[in-house]
Amino acid sequence: MAVEITMPKMGLSMVTGTIVKWLKNEGDAVTKGDIILEVMTDKLTNTIDAPADGVLLRIVAQEEEELPIGALLGVIGMEGEVVQGAKTTSKAAPAAEPMISETKQADSSSHEVTGNRVKASPLARKLAKENNVDFTQITGTGPSGRIVRDDVLACIAQGGNSQQASTQKSIGSPAPIEEQDNFTLTPYAGMRKAVGDNMSLSWSVAPKVNYHVSTDLSALLALRKTINEEAQVKITITDMLVKIVAVALRMSPHINIALVDKNIRNYKEVHVGVAVAISQGLVVPVVKHADIKTISQISREIKDLSLRARDNQLGMQEMRGGTFTVTNIGAYQSVDWFTPIINQPEAAILGVGRTVDTPVVENGEIVIKPMIGLSLSFDHRVIDGAPAAAFLGLLLKLIKKPYQALI
């Protein structure tokens, strides 16, 4: 009995997954639990185990294909078993059947059809046929990505997608021929698309206000130096800022919130996300209960999370549940302030810029101080200007007297 390998749901927010790589070939024997392919979801590359013992009869989903949850990826069965619509390898094909060549032909042609596994409602299929629309090229907006009536009607309204129409379309906005050798194409998919979608969402839903300020970091640097004289693992400015932000959030429950659907979530705990750049994009692992953890605990966790993020080893659970995010690009020594985009559904984010020795006036004297640039972005739907300013003020106070955050 053939067993289907389908796209699993690997996280609450997961809608689609992109096939990274098959680790087994058609015809390979597999044992239940063997890792057989890699799938990239919004943020992570995950492995998928064989759901049964047998032979990988058929690979349906091709590498780089982005497919919805539940989509058929492949089929495992007994050696020699014929899968309906499957392109069986010669090794797995039933032997000594006089009709074999014909059967195989029919199989491989149906493979092309069933291999797509496009979900479309009966009405959508009928409308598509009547209007000469290739529904397999339409993106479905119904439940589970099903193509529904409105999707076909929208496609028709845009001039359809029959071969003729698509040729005309491509003539409409072509790259000049001499330029076509000048670029390569990368699919906007997987993590790139996930990051992009989150940014677009935040940009479109949140009326965002940005506050910028510079503050004297000398007390924090001095404390860090003292701690690092004793600490086994050297703590960073980010570690200390995460702790300070967490303590400040504990004291500012009106900032530690999120707007989810029709309700404002007033979080009881403080979980600080830390943006980590990795080669494929950006992930935000979360330091849970950062307000009650020690700096060295936070430091160890951030190091561990970022290391594993770069190796693609983070679990979805480790990137969920943040109530606020800190993003530090100070290390690049290029930016003082910026306008970070809020990590929805959180309500605010702190951007950390570089630290620069700057002349400032203190007690009527011009003195040189290491000044750090801070940028607080907040969602004005749920946080007003005054409480945001008060929160930033609290942060400045704690940065100037950082030991207050430790006791």
Added chain:
Amino acid sequence: MKKMTYAEAIRDGMRVEMQRDANVYIAGEDVGKFGGCFGVTAGLFDEFPGRVLDTPISETAIVGHAVGAAAAGLRPVVEIMFIDFMGVCMDELFNQAAKMRYMFGGKAKVPMVVRTPCGGGMTASAQHSQCIEAWFTHIPGIKTIMPSTPADAKGLMAAAIRDDNPVMYIEHKQLLAMSGEVPEGEYVIPLGKADIKRAGSDVTIVAWSWMLHKALAAADQLAKEGISAEVVDLRTLVPLDKECILQSVAKTNRLVVVNEAVRTSGFAGEIAAIVVEEGFDLLDAPIVRVTALDIPVPFNAKLEAVYLPNETKIIAAVKSLF
């Protein structure tokens, strides 16, 4: 028009037919002077002397004698106190009443009506709360009626009595006290005609009996959220008004079927099958059934509320299609 309850409308339907046709009579447990367990026949005992008969406590006798009387030319309207008791007289109904006209080559007719109340929602537990209409719709030769309003109750009672075949006339206990405008005098609604109780454009909700009212309430709520639901009241399950259902689905392209009965092998599944067979290309979404759970009806009120379909479940089912 006259305002009356669903129970009064059933009674009025029987009264008018008894005035019209001397062959019509009523029989059942305590239907006489007492007026029936739910009071539906109240007053008819005095109004029609000798034509409203108290029977022994034997469903077999009640239905069995009616089969013979009907075959012999009378038009009995018998009451089974709860539909849950139908198991006792099933042979008389499904092997005798339903088969006779066919097996005798049309030389005998069985114009009888079995009135019986169904339904839950009143903590009457597993043996007094069931909706087993699918037992009867599965028997060729029997017609099955489940009215949802007082006016329909009267008009369909008249049609049931005038029909020359055995008719299951299934009342709902929750509806007996519901009042509404009912036409006076002779009023007949032909069997096999569904009624669109609310017009809409986005989704068709097919329901009957008590669930029709749940569907209407759900449609009210959905309208506030911008979803226009068309609510089709089947009124009679057999014969079934397929055209009405298919025409509605042709308009809305989505179908939810609400049935108070347990899910497996219920009549909701029959409607879904028909629409898939005959209206496949009309569908823009899967057909969803909202039914009771596949368990005996719980006695505990909270458990029974979980068991039964309700507005919330209907709304959720509708929303799952968008």
